[in-house]
Amino acid sequence: DLQCTGTDHCxxxxxxxxxxxxxxxxxxxxxxGVEDRMSIxxxxxxxxxxxxxxxxxxxxxxxxxxxxxxxxxxxxxxxxSDADIVVWNPHATRVISAKTHHQAVDFxxxxxxxxxxxxxxxxSRGRVVVEEGEVRAVSGSGEFVANPPYSPAVYARTPARxxxxxxxxxxxAPYTGPVIDLSSSSTSNGATTAAGEERCVARRSAGQQxxxxxxxxxxxSSTIENSPKRPSVKVNQPPGGNTVGSFW
Numbered sequence: 001d002l003q004c005t006g007t008d009h010c011x012x013x014x015x016x017x018x019x020x021x022x023x024x025x026x027x028x029x030x031x032x033g034v035e036d037r038m039s040i041x042x043x044x045x046x047x048x049x050x051x052x053x054x055x056x057x058x059x060x061x062x063x064x065x066x067x068x069x070x071x072x073x074x075x076x077x078x079x080x081s082d083a084d085i086v087v088w089n090p091h092a093t094r095v096i097s098a099k100t101h102h103q104a105v106d107f108x109x110x111x112x113x114x115x116x117x118x119x120x121x122x123x124s125r126g127r128v129v130v131e132e133g134e135v136r137a138v139s140g141s142g143e144f145v146a147n148p149p150y151s152p153a154v155y156a157r158t159p160a161r162x163x164x165x166x167x168x169x170x171x172x173a174p175y176t177g178p179v180i181d182l183s184s185s186s187t188s189n190g191a192t193t194a195a196g197e198e199r200c201v202a203r204r205s206a207g208q209q210x211x212x213x214x215x216x217x218x219x220x221s222s223t224i225e226n227s228p229k230r231p232s233v234k235v236n237q238p239p240g241g242n243t244v245g246s247f248w
Contacts, residue, residue, distance in 0.1 A: 014107055043113075074145070086121070
């Protein structure tokens, strides 16, 4: 589900964007979005049945305030919160156009899109900044809002996760049983130790293997040069087909 939205609103007009007409790396980054954001989400979310109005409020306001750690000062209508209020008309429609928008840019990436939902009134800290769709904001009336670090909405799970991943000591009782003595060369009754037996078996195996190799080389040396070379695996068809003949 959609949790939050943002626009990264940063407008450049067409002539400024043209700086990258021959090299796309020189195109200034940023497009419009802040003015049309809520209408776009309402049209593609609520109108199409993908979210309800309460979820719309969370996606466009409440969750962002929580992420920036300024909730409930922002993102909520309550005593003690800033009077940031939008009076929303869900039934009104409009066609987005660069000719009628209030953004300082000569094009609109949503040009020609018809959307439902219009902000008829907008209050910022109790002051009317939009009235019946017309902007009434006064230059310089904005206010800096500090964002405290480590928002619980983002980092609340981090301590529990770190604690679960921390190294933990495994408690074990000390070993008190017998320990074999490998330095002993013999046992009672003149029998050899297990270690001695393993060494004898290893020497015998090594000698037998060397002898077999010498016999193989001596028997095959006279015919190996004159023998035709054959592949060790006989395959009539490529992988996926039928194999004919022995493997060796």
